[in-house]
Amino acid sequence: QSVLTQPPSVSGAPGQRVTISCTGSSSNIGAGYDVHWYQLVPGTAPRLLIYGNNNRPSGVPDRFSGSKSGTSASLAITGLQADDEAVFFCQCYDNSLGGSRLFGGGTRLTVL
Amino acid sequence: QVQLVQSGAEVKKPGSSVKVSCKTSGGAFSTYAINWVRQAPGQGLEWMGGIIPIFVTADYAQKFRDRVTITADETTSTVYIELSSLRYEDTALYFCARGVAAATASFDDWGQGTLVTVSS
Numbered sequence: 001q002s003v004l005t006q007p008p009s010v011s012g013a014p015g016q017r018v019t020i021s022c023t024g025s026s027s028n029i030g031a032g033y034d035v036h037w038y039q040l041v042p043g044t045a046p047r048l049l050i051y052g053n054n055n056r057p058s059g060v061p062d063r064f065s066g067s068k069s070g071t072s073a074s075l076a077i078t079g080l081q082a083d084d085e086a087v088f089f090c091q092c093y094d095n096s097l098g099g100s101r102l103f104g105g106g107t108r109l110t111v112l
Numbered sequence: 113q114v115q116l117v118q119s120g121a122e123v124k125k126p127g128s129s130v131k132v133s134c135k136t137s138g139g140a141f142s143t144y145a146i147n148w149v150r151q152a153p154g155q156g157l158e159w160m161g162g163i164i165p166i167f168v169t170a171d172y173a174q175k176f177r178d179r180v181t182i183t184a185d186e187t188t189s190t191v192y193i194e195l196s197s198l199r200y201e202d203t204a205l206y207f208c209a210r211g212v213a214a215a216t217a218s219f220d221d222w223g224q225g226t227l228v229t230v231s232s
Contacts, residue, residue, distance in 0.1 A: 038157070
């Protein structure tokens with residue numbers, strides 16, 4: 001069971017805005033470590049969407065944004081498009097268990 | 113343009129070992145971290161460990177510490193992961209991922225994935 005908790009699924013109509021939450025604890029997000037977000041389309045390699053809580057790599061549209069507060073982080077996607085359908089994962093360093101890189105359980109986005 | 117190219121699919125028997133490679137090109141090798149992440153069927157992503165080639169010593173997730181070895185060959189810019197005592201539940205897609213050499217950094221570039229199937 002992931003120590004970073006994400007909702008299993010979210011959905012929205014084209015053009016709408018959705019948010020995906022990622023809830024951690026005092027040993028990871030709450031300790032101030034950066035949160036990163038990835039998009040995974042079946043059959044392809046994961047793609048980095050957001051790094052360092054709210055930064056977009058080159059090539060990622062500004063429809064994707066990230067935020068962090070306390071022990072939680074969020075990914076927001078505006079102007080939903082059909083090809084946004086994927087599974088989204090948050091990731092953060094955790095200082096317990098000898099140090100580890102944790103992933104959330106993943107959230108499946110469905111564009112209605 | 114950084115590229116990570118992984119070795120091909122493997123089918124292994126329970127109790128055996130598998131070694132997967134990840135050849136990098138297009139960027140510095142020794143001073144970046146190469147991590148290994150796997151995805152079992154229907155499951156999420158799981159970090160297994162990583163290495164910064166210039167430091168030689170790898171860092172492992174506690175769950176895999178007694179079964180995983182990650183090594184780097186600077187002459188060929190290739191990182192390897194070897195998983196021993198394979199179990200059926202090790203069947204997964206294994207990815208290598210490159211990032212800045214810091215434990216808190218993101219995984220910026222990814223290999224295409226290597227399917228490892230454990231079957232008798």
